[in-house]
Amino acid sequence: MASLLLRQRRVSALGVSRILQAVNGDSFRLQPESNCRTFASFGVIIRNYSSGKGTAKVDFTDLTRPHTWYPNARKKQRKVFLHVGPTNSGKTYHALKRLESSSSGVYCGPLRLLAWEVAERLNKVRVPCDLITGQEKDEVDGAKHKAVTVEMADVTSDYECAIIDEIQMLGCKTRGFSFTRALLGIAAEELHLCGDAAAVPLIQELLKVTGDDVQVRSYERLLPLVPLEVPLGSFSNIRTGDCIVSFSRKGIYKLKKKIETGGKHLCSVVYGSLPPETRTRQATMFNDASSEFDVLVASDAIGMGLNLNISRIIFSTMKKFDGLERRDLTVPEVKQIAGRAGRYGSKYPMGEVTCLDAEDLPLLHSSLKSASPTLQQAGLFPSFDFIYMYSRLQQKRGLYQILEDFLENAKLSENYFFANCEEMLKVAAVIDELPLSLQDKYLFCISFTNAVSSLLIIIIIYELAWNQLANTGKSLYSPVDMNDEISSQGLTQFAENYAKKGLVCLKEIFSPGSLQVPKTHFALKELESIHKVLELYVWLSFRLDESFPDHELASSQKAICSMLIEEYLERLGFRNPTSRKLNSLMAKKRRQYL
Numbered sequence: 001m002a003s004l005l006l007r008q009r010r011v012s013a014l015g016v017s018r019i020l021q022a023v024n025g026d027s028f029r030l031q032p033e034s035n036c037r038t039f040a041s042f043g044v045i046i047r048n049y050s051s052g053k054g055t056a057k058v059d060f061t062d063l064t065r066p067h068t069w070y071p072n073a074r075k076k077q078r079k080v081f082l083h084v085g086p087t088n089s090g091k092t093y094h095a096l097k098r099l100e101s102s103s104s105g106v107y108c109g110p111l112r113l114l115a116w117e118v119a120e121r122l123n124k125v126r127v128p129c130d131l132i133t134g135q136e137k138d139e140v141d142g143a144k145h146k147a148v149t150v151e152m153a154d155v156t157s158d159y160e161c162a163i164i165d166e167i168q169m170l171g172c173k174t175r176g177f178s179f180t181r182a183l184l185g186i187a188a189e190e191l192h193l194c195g196d197a198a199a200v201p202l203i204q205e206l207l208k209v210t211g212d213d214v215q216v217r218s219y220e221r222l223l224p225l226v227p228l229e230v231p232l233g234s235f236s237n238i239r240t241g242d243c244i245v246s247f248s249r250k251g252i253y254k255l256k257k258k259i260e261t262g263g264k265h266l267c268s269v270v271y272g273s274l275p276p277e278t279r280t281r282q283a284t285m286f287n288d289a290s291s292e293f294d295v296l297v298a299s300d301a302i303g304m305g306l307n308l309n310i311s312r313i314i315f316s317t318m319k320k321f322d323g324l325e326r327r328d329l330t331v332p333e334v335k336q337i338a339g340r341a342g343r344y345g346s347k348y349p350m351g352e353v354t355c356l357d358a359e360d361l362p363l364l365h366s367s368l369k370s371a372s373p374t375l376q377q378a379g380l381f382p383s384f385d386f387i388y389m390y391s392r393l394q395q396k397r398g399l400y401q402i403l404e405d406f407l408e409n410a411k412l413s414e415n416y417f418f419a420n421c422e423e424m425l426k427v428a429a430v431i432d433e434l435p436l437s438l439q440d441k442y443l444f445c446i447s448f449t450n451a452v453s454s455l456l457i458i459i460i461i462y463e464l465a466w467n468q469l470a471n472t473g474k475s476l477y478s479p480v481d482m483n484d485e486i487s488s489q490g491l492t493q494f495a496e497n498y499a500k501k502g503l504v505c506l507k508e509i510f511s512p513g514s515l516q517v518p519k520t521h522f523a524l525k526e527l528e529s530i531h532k533v534l535e536l537y538v539w540l541s542f543r544l545d546e547s548f549p550d551h552e553l554a555s556s557q558k559a560i561c562s563m564l565i566e567e568y569l570e571r572l573g574f575r576n577p578t579s580r581k582l583n584s585l586m587a588k589k590r591r592q593y594l
């Protein structure tokens, strides 16, 4: 085992020392004289500890002290400010003001669009700010600030100020653990948490053991949000500034068609499986008063913290399919989405919210009046180090079995729940067939997104890789959705070619020049999936650059995919914008790609 550890270099010295400390309590210290700096001696220590020959038996499945996984943050006594209140109450604004005046800092948001909005805002007020998301890394000269998606939060750097936006998401089944990781792990003098008051008791409880100083600041909504007594009724009542919400892609296009065939409005669309850059441009077009796209048709991808110029939200339905069943929207979901109307600083003096159908109004009204239920537990997932160390003690070799056993045996404190790993297990079962190392299996395994929200989901915090990649700003997760056939085939093919030859040439799998403007919805969906496969290639080429050499080609084809999708949305929409405007729009876009 020791020689294997040495040869494969799967676990960092820091990682091992941190794990041993975490599972043994504060009394455990690695002795410098025991020459623990080699992986071989770590192997011996671990074997001794785990077999009980050492002073204590190590249980790598003991995850009851997650705050000890982050020694950098524990060195600080952080000032934690909890900014809580309803939507549109200035929570993020106040936290950002502090970030702007700090000497170094990071904003962590749940959406790429939010990170992008913050980077734009900071750069505009001459605070150079990098934008780092799973898909991109825009570096600005001299930047000491970063706007990132929460999964990219770096727990190895020191900051003066950090923000975690929409902190109530730490209760999310799939992504919650990334918020917990940022909450416990970011090493900042000041940590600003923005979100729903429902998260306050849980956060106070979680931070009791960290020694941080926690203060709560409450806010009131800045502009009124008025629930209307009458439904929209007819589509002829749609007006500029409306945003109509639907939870399916099909529903979104149906609504766009209905509104545009009325002849008075053009619709921007925002939904999860659109390429992120396309979503950003669609939202920007809707916000731009001079654009003809004056109505928004969107999914709950707009539900969090975004500043869109919406005067009225119209729910086309109050039900949503959540992957298992079609269920009523929850109180927090209704409030988050409705809260997008009447943003302070937009041209509308208040926000309005209603439904398409009268029968949905009672649920809308009651949800807006109710308090969100208090959060009980935060998501948690261990670092790869834990799983790797655990795997060294097992006879079984397959990642699926190791993961499954680990999940079964893991012990958590009552404040935490285990992140939902079903999707990861599905991929592990496929990848296990290939002759790959555990680490490589892991790399391919963390490559998927959730089909329902199409946000980057179920992300394993791959600390080993993180330690190596933190300074390069490379993301630890890749963007493939295993429920999408094209994406999952792409992932499997990449993994198979990699296992066979150690080299994956994009041209063997994909013919450049074959992309076209889609003519049907089916073709559009296919193009969205191809975009995801290309995104996966780019992701892998960042991490395994010698084996995935066609980075440039994949990036350019990915950009072409987004352009063709947008061309479809604008040119082949249901009512064409005036040709002069269209030509200038398309010319502008082409310039961006060239």
Ligand SMILES: Nc1ncnc2c1ncn2[C@@H]1O[C@H](COP(=O)(O)OP(=O)(O)OP(=O)(O)O)[C@@H](O)[C@H]1O
Binding pocket: 085, 086, 087, 088, 089, 090, 091, 092, 093, 094, 194, 222, 304, 305, 306, 307, 339, 343, 344, 345
């Ligand atoms: N004091 C202020 N002065 C000027 N603009 C403000 C002020 N407070 C908030 N705003 C603006 O109002 C809008 C809403 O504020 P903000 O995004 O901070 O709300 P929020 O409470 O974070 O909402 P959400 O819960 O939806 O994220 C933003 O455009 C913000 O810039």
Ligand SMILES: [Mg+2]
Binding pocket: 091, 092, 093, 165, 166, 194, 305
């Ligand atoms: Mg906000």
